[in-house]
Amino acid sequence: MIVDASLWTLLAILAMSAVTIFVRMFGYFLMGFMPVGPRLEAGFRSLPGAVAAATFTPLVVQDGISALVAIVIAVLMARAGRSDLLALCVALAAAIAIRQAGF
Amino acid sequence: MSAVLPPARPALTWAGFVLGCRWMVPLILPVSIFGLAVGAVAAQKGLSLVELSLMNALVYAGASQLVALGLWPEQWNGPALMAVALVTLTVNSRLLLMSAAFRPWFGQANPAVAYGALLTLTDANYIAGQRYYAEGGRDLGMFIGAGIMLWVVWIVAPIPGYLAGRLIQDSRAFGVDLVMPIYFSAMVARLWQGRNDSLGWLVAGLVGLAVQRWQGGTIxxxxGSLAGMVVVAMLTPARSKEEAGP
Known part of the structure; x- marks a missing residue:
């Protein structure tokens, strides 16, 4: 049970690994054929925020007030120039307090 | 004769590697807890510990592993294998977009180093790497260090979950599920540069929410992020006449 490995399971793991390596590299590969103009550059620069917004908005809607308060605190503290780690600690403490209070 | 200098290759240093590792320290706990969950599910599905560790090392993409394990069949055949590969591809398709974003930074590096670095690409070192690049950092070691750091955590953490075979109780009460959203939000908040970003990120959030409501899953x-990126690109002048900044 601990050390055996079936051929099909190995095949499945290799297939998962192959498709994941493909997506890890292919976007970068394609960009080698595309000149990066100011528009694309601005789009890529803005992409992390877009990824965070697209990922966390459904989370906040689903999870409610604790996630919302925590993320707002983190964003405000980061914009105010505090360290990410301090922002994490304060925002997390607020979320835990809200959850312990039963919301 | 005016000597034209070739573009400088981005650095690849041990100091950068250590810096990348340090950026990931706040994520060790939440990634470990996620890993425990994956280990527990793998045990339920009858994977051996060797198979689980192989999957963690070779796939290294937690959400896709959890979804694929949900589809794990009791009897394997061709279509079941296809389904597992396809769902992995779908959940991880965001990495395609993220890898494209590293062209400006990695483009001058030795291709073997650039593609090798991309093997470690995951959400955490994508966001941290983009932050580091926006602040002027160019050391590939930072990206690789962050990736390897979480890779090691990802191989080790699921093992106790597998052996215990059950989830730890109520991590929600202690906000463990919020560590990654909070840390990422703080990191990307510093990348905000004005009205275009506000509009783009608003669109990304709304589209993300709508598609999630409509489709579920992770697509x-x-x-959503593609929609936000397109909005920002369209709001940017095609030619930068004045390089006056945002």
């Missing part, structure tokens, strides 16, 4: 991350 909303790709659709």
């Amino acid at each position: 909303h991350v790709v659709v």
